Amino acid sequence: MSTRDERADETRRELLRVARELFADRGYAAVGTEEIVARAGLTRGALYHHFQGKRDLFRAVHEQLEEELVAEIASGLAGVADPEVLLDAGVRAFLDSCTDPRLARVTLVDAPTVLGWSQWREIDERHGLGLVTAALSGAMDAGVIARQDVRPLAHLVIGALGEAALLIANAEDPAAMRRQVEPAVLALVGGLRVHPPDR
Amino acid sequence: MSTRDERADETRRELLRVARELFADRGYAAVGTEEIVARAGLTRGALYHHFQGKRDLFRAVHEQLEEELVAEIASGLAGVADPEVLLDAGVRAFLDSCTDPRLARVTLVDAPTVLGWSQWREIDERHGLGLVTAALSGAMDAGVIARQDVRPLAHLVIGALGEAALLIANAEDPAAMRRQVEPAVLALVGGLRVHPPDR
DNA sequence: TCCATTCACATACAACCTGTATCTGAGTCT
DNA sequence: AGACTCAGATACAGGTTGTATGTGAATGGA
Numbered sequence: 541m542s543t544r545d546e547r548a549d550e551t552r553r554e555l556l557r558v559a560r561e562l563f564a565d566r567g568y569a570a571v572g573t574e575e576i577v578a579r580a581g582l583t584r585g586a587l588y589h590h591f592q593g594k595r596d597l598f599r600a601v602h603e604q605l606e607e608e609l610v611a612e613i614a615s616g617l618a619g620v621a622d623p624e625v626l627l628d629a630g631v632r633a634f635l636d637s638c639t640d641p642r643l644a645r646v647t648l649v650d651a652p653t654v655l656g657w658s659q660w661r662e663i664d665e666r667h668g669l670g671l672v673t674a675a676l677s678g679a680m681d682a683g684v685i686a687r688q689d690v691r692p693l694a695h696l697v698i699g700a701l702g703e704a705a706l707l708i709a710n711a712e713d714p715a716a717m718r719r720q721v722e723p724a725v726l727a728l729v730g731g732l733r734v735h736p737p738d739r
Numbered sequence: 740m741s742t743r744d745e746r747a748d749e750t751r752r753e754l755l756r757v758a759r760e761l762f763a764d765r766g767y768a769a770v771g772t773e774e775i776v777a778r779a780g781l782t783r784g785a786l787y788h789h790f791q792g793k794r795d796l797f798r799a800v801h802e803q804l805e806e807e808l809v810a811e812i813a814s815g816l817a818g819v820a821d822p823e824v825l826l827d828a829g830v831r832a833f834l835d836s837c838t839d840p841r842l843a844r845v846t847l848v849d850a851p852t853v854l855g856w857s858q859w860r861e862i863d864e865r866h867g868l869g870l871v872t873a874a875l876s877g878a879m880d881a882g883v884i885a886r887q888d889v890r891p892l893a894h895l896v897i898g899a900l901g902e903a904a905l906l907i908a909n910a911e912d913p914a915a916m917r918r919q920v921e922p923a924v925l926a927l928v929g930g931l932r933v934h935p936p937d938r
Numbered sequence: 939t940c941c942a943t944t945c946a947c948a949t950a951c952a953a954c955c956t957g958t959a960t961c962t963g964a965g966t967c968t
Numbered sequence: 969a970g971a972c973t974c975a976g977a978t979a980c981a982g983g984t985t986g987t988a989t990g991t992g993a994a995t996g997g998a
Contacts, residue, residue, distance in 0.1 A: 649852055695902050700927075706856055707894055728930070728931065
């Protein structure tokens with residue numbers, strides 16, 4: 541890797557870093573490209589050289605966030621083998637990670653609009669949805685929940701989890717909201733069990 | 740109501756009608772105010788006289804859609820008294836009404852971004868969320884599902900239902916997707932029952 | 939080592955879009 | 969009939985995105 545390539549990579553990463561912060565703080569529409577490049581000590585020329593445009597930059601930020609999110613959740617769940625507890629643990633891990641309002645704004649509110657729902661879904665299928673699908677499939681294989689078409693069910697669970705995250709992220713007292721929402725999520729997901737624990 | 744007021748009301752309705760169509764077809768960001776007023780045979784002056792701006796016009800469109808949606812679902816459910824069947828019937832009624840991709844785009848994709856999640860949630864609380872809350876409360880009162888905090892649960896169900904609607908609305912073959920998604924929704928919501936039917 | 943080439947990034951420009959301030963003329967009230 | 973109100977038109981200013989073009993440093997071969 542030559543000197544020039546190194547510097548180029550550096551600026552690309554810097555653009556991503558700054559854009560991520562601004563998009564997270566104020567939302568896609570409220571942030572102009574000029575502000576992004578100014579904070580990075582560059583000009584819009586650099587942005588349009590490294591990305592196809594503002595939307596493409598946002599897409600890169602979004603994918604980065606999704607990757608980190610999934611990695612974080614997955615690493616937290618690495619020790620759990622029993623599919624029975626994996627469901628609950630997965631729910632809690634997700635809620636732990638999605639509480640950040642900045643993250644929620646980018647990946648859950650802005651992304652579907654900016655990228656279009658189809659592309660958003662496609663990206664999610666490569667990341668978050670895969671995690672949920674795996675957990676549900678595992679639970680089915682273990683006979684914990686009834687066997688059924690995983691795809692649509694995974695989508696619904698993702699939808700419910702996303703709403704839970706937004707509820708917590710936008711609450712005045714997120715910790716309190718978390719305590720309020722978590723049982724509901726557990727009840728909804730837990731209801732899928734063939735042999736539900738007593739409630 | 741005087742002649743002038745009548746004409747004013749007429750233009751206001753016309754603006755709403757045109758905006759609704761354009762927003763539904765191409766999304767909020769892709770439609771300029773100029774195009775809206777041009778199709779209505781007006782100028783932007785009229786728009787800014789009747790609404791506070793583009794966002795406010797969108798808000799009016801969104802609220803109109805929500806009202807119609809809830810009314811449609813509620814009327815379809817008017818005959819159902821048994822809370823046991825009301826849950827399933829409600830799910831089906833919702834999926835029937837939300838299949839329109841144009842409607843889904845405005846109320847489910849664009850609205851949270853354009854209006855901000857908090858305001859979107861607030862509006863939904865006056866419409867769709869109320870319906871779900873009522874259905875769940877009824878089911879709890881009848882002992883069909885376990886008594887618990889209704890608020891968060893209603894949000895989760897709305898989230899799952901919204902995702903289901905988008906899944907259907909954006910599918911290549913909506914009817915086929917509908918057949919695929921409906922059982923999943925019924926399973927998820929049905930899992931809340933204290934005495935689940937055999938699955 | 940020198941020169942042509944490449945490429946990361948800057949500059950300049952054009953089109954567009956929103957919001958606001960001001961104007962006009964038809965309708966309304968006394 | 970005359971003053972007033974107000975729906976809607978016109979004109980303008982600021983800001984934003986994307987594109988086309990320019991530039992200078994790094995690269996690589998002769």
